[in-house]
Amino acid sequence: MKLATLAGSGRDGRLAVVNSDLQRAVLASDIAPTLQAALDDWARTKPALAALARELEAGHAKGVEFKAADALAPLPRSYQWVDGSAYVSHVELVRKARGATMPDSFWTDPLVYQGGSDDFLPPAADAPFGSEDWGIDIEGEVAVITDDVPMGTDAATARKHIVLILLVNDWSLRNLVPAELAKGFGFYQSKPATAFSPVAATSDELGGAWKDARVHLPLVVHVNGKELGHPNAGVDMTFDFGQLIAHAAKTRRLGAGSIVGSGTVSNRDRAQGSTCLAERRMLETLDQGKPMTPFLSFGDRVRIEMFDNAGRSIFGAIDQRVVKAT
């Protein structure tokens, strides 16, 4: 089952079921007005949405053309966005590039940050920034949406609380990061509004690619039409989504509709390329003594997408242009 949110009169849009090849959509208003409403009552709404998806797939439900570029984020705003940094070899590389070592505990204790969730960008929306001097960068990620997760849930049980999977562009302002992290309280200004893929899908839509609470497919990232990388999201992911959720739920419960991110997808095999410019710049620094690739400028375009083994886009594309905030 694939779900999307179409623009509507309210801030949370209108929930729609989308068919597997992303061509047709049907409003799910009779089941739940919004995705959050569906998640709030998932035991009831999931089977009803799945039935509607089957009707749409079989051509029995009257759908309309699905235009991914017109979709909102599946959750246009959410009550929680917690982003991991599960590709630990990437973290090690970041530290190495600045001459620092990484504590061994990073291999066993997940690193996460609490992200802003009140304003998510639609997948094809312009991404507005105040200044190019902020060091505008992307982070290509996979994320999951949970139902209600009790406090203290273990990693194995946490897997059962994953209800949907989607893609993320975790916009980052690299030049604001050092001063902000030096203050000790984590990211805030350096993590502006995040964008999500047009569609969130249940794990069965990924077939065999969903395994061990990881997505075993390449995440394909382009900048201005040129491929930046296609690392496999299932490779080198030190912590699976069950472990990330368990970490997040250690001292509090997670409300239905919590979004848990993987962090920048990254493979040790450099031939796979990168999903953020910072990583490419670090590799350039290690290889050539200084970064060669600039951060983004106004007018630049980025595209983040994932394809199944038949070459079909699973979640639709995040395809955004960097613009000056007005």
Place this chain on the structure above:
Amino acid sequence: MKLATLAGSGRDGRLAVVNSDLQRAVLASDIAPTLQAALDDWARTKPALAALARELEAGHAKGVEFKAADALAPLPRSYQWVDGSAYVSHVELVRKARGATMPDSFWTDPLVYQGGSDDFLPPAADAPFGSEDWGIDIEGEVAVITDDVPMGTDAATARKHIVLILLVNDWSLRNLVPAELAKGFGFYQSKPATAFSPVAATSDELGGAWKDARVHLPLVVHVNGKELGHPNAGVDMTFDFGQLIAHAAKTRRLGAGSIVGSGTVSNRDRAQGSTCLAERRMLETLDQGKPMTPFLSFGDRVRIEMFDNAGRSIFGAIDQRVVKAT
């Protein structure tokens, strides 16, 4: 105008208008079903809610008895909770107690962290924790709720986006803080679910005590019936709420219903006492070489409240018991 959220069938409760002395409440269902819905359309709902408040105050609206202890958090969950650390002399003290100096920039550049907002505790709810070893502590704070704040809003304009004021108990797990902050990404596990006062009020309910985007009244905190402190929230607040909001909106807009906190209220004048145990323990360390006051144990009670100049509780009490999570 004072607003509260009563338990209802949904997760977001039912919006009610409460009279000024917190004795009577009337459901605002005809205006907006929930506080978030009201905030989403504040230009329309504010005058209607104010009119209902006048009717209730005049005895024309049929209300019911308001039981603060039965209220939910005004927003039982929200799309954003960003907490400042605006009492910089407190931050300086924290650093001093551990032998560190504070950068001068802390006096001019606000420190904030992104808090979890998917699950807020009701004002009189038990606060559940997995272990007493986590170093269970409170932080008494003032917070404001905003309407939509555009990206790049300056501090003077930001003041106009403050629509409601309330109290906070920012539960903190002190023994989890050092390891978490050492990882560099800020708080996550060390900041469990936050609690809020029964009522959120418009600034006119504070009379002259709302001035310069600060609340000039003592915040009274008790632990097990004994006063921990009553520092004035308007004194030593280095950054006013306009400045905190402007800081938060530098690189992104803030959605309606964003909650912006002051951080632990603290006065340089030690005779005013503290609003968190960590501060008292730091003062003990500076005075006596080691902390004497323990963190909280299961069964302990904490109470946070603010009174107007006539001695009336403005927001109702946050009054919670520490319990073992089950």
